[in-house]
Amino acid sequence: MISRFLMLSFATPLALAGCATGPALVGGPAVQVLDTAELPAPKQVGADGELAYIIGPLDKLSVTVLGLEELSSKEVQVDTAGRVAVPLAGAIDAGGKTPSQLSSMIEGRLRAYVRNPQVTVNIVDSARNVITVDGQVREPGIYPVIGEMTLMRAVASAKGAGDFAKLREVVVFRKVEGQQYAALYNLDAIRKGVYDDPRVYPSDIVVVGDSPARRMFSEILKITPLITTPLVTLIAYRR
Template sequence: MNALVKCFVAVGIALMAGCTVVPGSYHSPTPGWFLDEDEISEGEPLPDVVEVHAIGTAILNQSRREALSTPVPEELKIEPDVYEYLVGPGDVLQITVWGHPELTIPAGSLRSSAESGNWIHSDGTIFYPYVGTVNVEGMRVTEIRDLVTQRLSKYIENPQVDVSVAAFRNKKVYITGEVESPGLYPITNVPTRLIDAIAEAGGISTSADWTNVVLTREGKDYRLSLREIYQNGSKEQNILLRADDVLNINPVTDSKVFVLGEVGSAASLDMTRNGLTLAEALAQNGGFNQQESDASGVFVFRKAPEEADHGIDIYQLNAKDAAALVLADSFHLRERDIVYVTAAPLVKWNRVLRLLVPSMTTLLLGVRTEEILSE
């Protein structure tokens, strides 16, 4: 029986030496994870899909530059040299011939210009006295004025004609999501940019994610940031909108990060309107578990950009140095980031003991009972 006890002790020592078989939620300190230069030549390397970075001033400066220079696709930057509104079906024109009130339908006290004007029909035409039926779809108001003037000159000497759009109803943008008044908004003869459209909709709500505005144009989605416009003065983000553009402002609750491992409480966190730093995420989840965590093993797992030659970026913070917490407060998390705090080596051994103690206790108590009985 004593030989059996010795066997159990030997197994315990073997398990103590081998951490890779220890159950629990932790990552093995293989080379690259902890960026220990003394261990780089040992063990198996990380797969090519992973790239590891230490959270330091260089990473923070790089992240800050990336945040200040979110690229805007070239196709969104294309704008006409001169902006001019082209009329279409549904628009209402107001045509005035000065000195000839009989040719101008008066608005009157009970009728607005939109009600009394010349409606552009679905086929793109309007009718006007002495001018007849003309197709004006896709024309500028100055071109329509010249056309009406030319035809009226056959009947009126030197006619003075003015043409304006009384109601813009042909071209619209669609605004949905976290704004005060979602709906359809017309594009007018005044250029409509991103912040103009948001202002027309009453501004964003308190639950809006202003870093994640989705523009859908011709079936393709683009992501824009109101934060860069308001806080950093980015003119590129304030794009010129076109007819049938759809703007969707997502709620901030749709953007989450996940905090796992040896923390006070593993959970998913909602990103705030101004983002979330690594220090804030750890603090909200109770911080490190002082008895069980390894402060040198704080990791952020992030999906790499599509153009990268790897799939996952891993950022490591060595929080054993209290000064590193300042870096944590400057490291901004992104949507769907995973924060992971590893377990301390002693904790891994304690988990082994939890498995061995019941069996060893039973065995030792049984041996002790036999010894007592033999006496």
């Protein structure tokens, strides 16, 4: 399954033109048409598909030092500057680190007091491990990402699509390495097994039908009323 990948500029009106791979957006020199299978995954996703969580401000962590209960903390909160205080280890810059990286840093600090310390850091509660679900859903809001969440599960977490939702016009927004992407999905086609239910990640924004987010795709929808493959775009803003 191949979807069309487009870089959009909203400074000029968008029109549609035919090409060898199907309809493409044409709107000036900023438009570039490529082929891709899906939205790019966040940078912290490894080759095995596992999400390496990055610690951020206000996250709550548990710190366990094997065999040393007095140095362990069932719950410690990262402050707004991204620092966390650990017994004997002191204040450590945790922001931007993975739990594994923070574990190694704490072990390094504790070696001055403990022989061969073994430290485990786990996420208790995350201020950033969430997605936003908006548009025509029954309960728009911010929801935690639990395990490998997919688009259908994200909509279900908001109590499902609303009575007036347009299931063929579901948009997912994602920022990867400073680039803003958007993809248009047909939720009804996914339910019927026409194509796979795409995975969503923390910080994604999901907008279901009938909302301002669909305006960027309005010209496409006039020409291709039945979206049977995802339409993935890179949104380029003029400076």
